Amino acid sequence: MNGNSNAPGEERARVRVYDAVRALAFVGDLSMGQPTDHSLRTAWLAAHLAREADEGDGLIVTAAQTALLRWSGCTANASEFAEVLGDDVAGREAMLAQRQDWMQRIASQEVATTMRPLAQIHCDVSGEIARMLNLAPDTESALRHIFEVWDGNGMPDGLAGEAVPRGVYVVSLAGDLEIFSRVYGLPRALDLIAARAGTRYPADLAALVAARAAHWLALLETGELAGIDESIETAQMQATTSAELIGDVIDLKLPWMTGYSRAVARAASACSVALGADEASATRVYAAALIHGIGRAAVPNAIWNSPRRLSDAEWEKVRLVPYWTGRAGKQTGTLARAAELASYAYERLDGSGYFRGVGGQALSFDARVLSAAVAFVSLGQKRPWRDALSASEVAQTMRVEASEGRFDGEVVAALIDTRDVLPRGARLRPSTIRLTAREIDVLRSIGRGASNKEAARELDLSPSTVRTHVESVFRKLDCSTRAAATLKASALGLL
Template sequence: MPSDNTVPAMSPVSTVPVHAALRLLAMAGDLSMGQPTDQSLRSARLAERIALLGGADAEGALHARLVALLRWSGCTANAAGFAALLGDDVGGRDAMLRHALPPGHPLTFVNVEPLARIHCEVAGDVAGMLGLPPQVEAGLRHVWECHDGSGAPQRLRGAEIPDAVYYTSLAGDLEILARTHDQATAARMMRGWGDVKYPAAFAELAATHAAALLALLEQPEDDGGAALPAHPVPLHIVADLIELKLPWLTGYSRRVAELAERGAALAGLSPEQQQRLARAALIHGIGRASVANTVWERADKPSSADWEKIRLAPYWTARAGALEPLLRDEAALASHMYERLDGSGYFRSLDRDSLGLPQRLLAAAGAYAALCAPRPWRAALSREDAGRLLEEQAGRGLFDAQAVGFVLAAAGGDTAAPVRKGLLSEREVEVLRRVSLGESNKEAARVMQISPSTVRTHMESIFRKLECSTRAAATLKGLTLGLI
């Protein structure tokens, strides 16, 4: 039987058109940055139009739109770093975008550069995994650079920075500042950042056309822009990226998806219902991005204020369906994952009369997978103990006993994901698995009974073989390649 942290192989049916994945990732990024759920969608439309005004052709304008959609796609990977600096990674980054951080705030180039490096590497890797054009990947790898060389992570300047980065930065500033202040203030601030954040000519162009650009956002989305790409991509990319926010969640949604899909098959649900459950499990964590890391990482019981935020996480997942019609049913189902038969769950506080077998299976699969994995406030339970606890809770009326039985039967048939032979050694795979869960070199060394310096040597080899330089990027690639 595999270890509790093994990620089972995923069903090949869980693919979606890339434009659907883009919208889901955009929403998750918005929530992570404390923004409205359509901020990236709005900025992407503005970036495309600013690019056209700046003389870009249709292809270049589309690249700017795609960069703007994925601009925040690396922000889950550095959430812990911003939480450590600002206390609240979500609220703090919102203040940063509004230029409303208090005097004496701790952000400096020295402590932000490592976070920008993580963000840009992960965002660029995501673009590659989604099969987007190399120009989009290049833009995302430099999305925090500034015209005058004061940006990060490489302090590029001027023409070294792709134009798509400038268009994206202008679009984001215009959308956020006009919404949180007003149009005149946005135009004034953008002009002030000319030849600092972006070329002065670009800043003047966006400021001059600010009124018309903002009016564009009041029109239907089909405003003549180029169509987004539609090739199929694995939906697990969305889950993997979201879970970088909390390393101890690595692979959690994949495990829930496999358990729910297998449990549904054992329950006799149709293949369509099985697929819907797997997809719902993979996107259920979108709303989690809205809650600060400090809340999720507490070692003691969440406060009532914490619970108000936690209870809204599945609500925001449900909202994802409104932005992506192709996954409307899955998002609605996903938002029921934390409901309980006795009405004690959230966010709707539904009871057994309102919860069908798919919802009951998803809830049982999510609870079992969580119990079998470590959390900051407790160690992982063995499969046997997790199963007994779940059965006890079903006896108390929290879970459906039949659904629990199907999930436990599904768990009994788990098989380990195939390791890509020859890419990493067995020891390197184990090191990667440990650090992907947020363990330090010292913690991984203690568990593996090797020295921290040996762990560090293995990590250097892992980075070289996976062609990355941060743990977050290595985790994402390891999941995608089936190594962890």
Template sequence: MNISRSSVDVSAVALLDVIRSIAFVGDLAMGQPIDHSPKVAWMAGQLARAAAADEAACTEATTVALLRWSGCTANAPEFAQLFGDDVAGRNALLAIQSSSGGFQSHSSTSGIGSAFLSLSRIHCEVSGDIARELGLDEATQFALGHLFESHNGSGAPAGLRGDQVPASVYMASLAGDLDIFHRLYGLEQACQLIGQRAEVLYPSALASLLIDNAASWLAELEGDPTLSGPCSLETAFCGRTTSLEILAHVIDLKLPWMTGHSRRVAQLALNAAIELGLDSARQQKVYRAALIHGIGRAAVPNMIWNTPGKLAESAWERVRLVPYWTARAARQIGSLAGEAEVASYAYERPDGSGYYREARAGTIPIEGRILAAALALAALCVARPWREAWEEGAAASLLMAEAAAGRYDAEVVRALLKVPRASRSKPVAAPSSSLLTARERDVLRWISLGASNKQAAQKLSISPSTVRTHIESVFRKLECTTRAAATLKATQLGLL
């Protein structure tokens, strides 16, 4: 069967399913239960309705609550530098019982306060950009760009206060605090803590409204596992679609050396599926599964991923759960459930040596075997903290040897390697090459991979001041202020 590589529509996905997927990634990265954001979103919507907000405001509060952790993969490297374990560090911050909250409670220490201001700026800028890429309205974009503002003006990133802060930010914060504190300390103490934060983090009137309804809303959530209700986004977003690539980029932001990884794997997998003669529906499933195969990666701290030597057994066990968490995502993301199931086979091997199922040849679907081989080839050809990149010919030889030993499907590997090299790395979307100069793209490529100005200068044989000038130009052209936001925009535009 000869199917054109351009004949498969691979990008249009239900908007709400992508939002739910991003929320799932955020909950993993924050060390929260995987139903945390859906619960918080439902309660934020209920709070908006109780406050006599109109339907647009109710939708905004629900959406902001679902996406409030969307920027947490973007500042994971900085969080890891500050805490070591970025996942546990975030989880600990959310559990702090101070009246000023996790971020503001550090403001008394100038060094840490400055670090948290930087972290919040990265998070908020990327969250706002994600909302724009998803086609959400300007009010939602603004709210997601000011997630850590406080009622008394002590928040971040802009120090807004009172009515300057969108009501949806207050509602998402209140609902989030209720879910976390109720889970950790019980209802009575949760309400006390929220009361202490009134007029500091959020308005007293909204806090009182939440406290008055807390018991009934929590009981309703307990009795309604589907988390459906009058503030559901199903109606508001019905028929709306977005590009699945944005989810891949959010996933890859967690580790700078993963920039563009999921999209490379997706292109390789799609090419192999076409070479093997799979029909268009299965080609699409392979491509989409490759884009989201890293969902579960958010649950593993960066300090583990960046380990240069052999992993400790406890760390290895966390890595083995990555595809398990990806499989769990299938239960929450609607139309992408089939793709998430395929994605969970990314690390399985025909000889049973893979994970997490330790599945064998007869139980691994062809889409899963394609994904596993494409993932291996893409990873080998790019440097990792524990090794240099393999030359493409050497990577191909190793993959064939592994297939001969039974660790990959030999027919799949042959199809993968049969595709011309130029086609293997061809981007799905044509880059906006006129936006940045060639040198600006070179500088952006290195900083997106985590290089400092000095390191980028050494790689490009230019001065650090020249690198800084190029970065300022890139930021201006991409309309951003942080490296993470520049990386997200550049990958979405096909510049990286």
């Protein structure tokens, strides 16, 4: 993930891999409708089950890493889940809890036929994330097969028995134990697990869970989060990585937001430097901008994609986005300060913003820069409820907002002045992968949600030519889905 930096603050916006993983776990838990410590608790249980299985330290490492990143691919298929289930967040919560009515949301379609493409997207992206973070190869393999089951009826490849990575079974059991015991109580949880033994996971591991579950859950309830962290942070997760990956994964939830977090980060850090801020401030603003959308995962895609005025209940969910982002900071170590700043992304100088509704002196210089940059970049991009504004329209709108007291006038002026300093896709990374200009155009179009036919119309190409470019991109990037290709291309600075 190393490379040359073209944006102020970018080079130093680095965090421990473990903190990036924890942030992605937080996003995943929100996306799946789970408590925000679900993945952490699952990782702890998985590590204990792997240790009890006595199959070597490698399985313990794989289990902990896989459990934390198990839901890291779920932003990538949120759009597809929304089409199938309506509410992608509530629907996935019902699916994990195995509520009796959850499959009714799929209407008359077969579950396997409907869910396999979604599983493929999820597995492709989560596996790519593990590879980007340089985690254990067994972790990447487990994530690429995380929905496989013992009897071969899983996804995406229908592997069975010993062909399924052992870590998949460990994490699957730990996740079921965490969810079922919390939702239904331990006795019912053990009944559900016993019913799945020999079909979803091997009977020997299920027997270990039956024997040790009560003890593990009792220990888990007495443990502090910091103590849990220490027990599952592997050596590989003590390295550093860029916070950019977190922003890229967040943006996958809504295809029309592809590249948005990076664009806000570049604008905010450039503005910060233009106004005389030091490197520490530019770095802090850059990192906060990258992760300011963490809480977006808690809001169903149907709300984000709505072209109409939101209801009070829907708007309340949107207002909580920065609250959840701030909450993430309490669980992410070296990202804590950036997440706290990020939680001010939608505040306004006159107090009309959210979620705190504070203004004036309560907003630091960094908060003023960040909130203005978020609005500035957003106005220039198309949204389901409005078209993108031209550069002049964005500038005029922001100047009016500043004159009415919602943004800092100096900050707005600096954003306008530095707008063209950094070109799109400013960060270039050394790579042996080379995409042609047309391939990049096609990937950028489909990465924003366009079908092959829509991309063909947009780029004045034939659908068959677009298909050929897509196949070439997948081959060069070693990906099988559009979401994973977009994620990898963004990390390589190709978009």
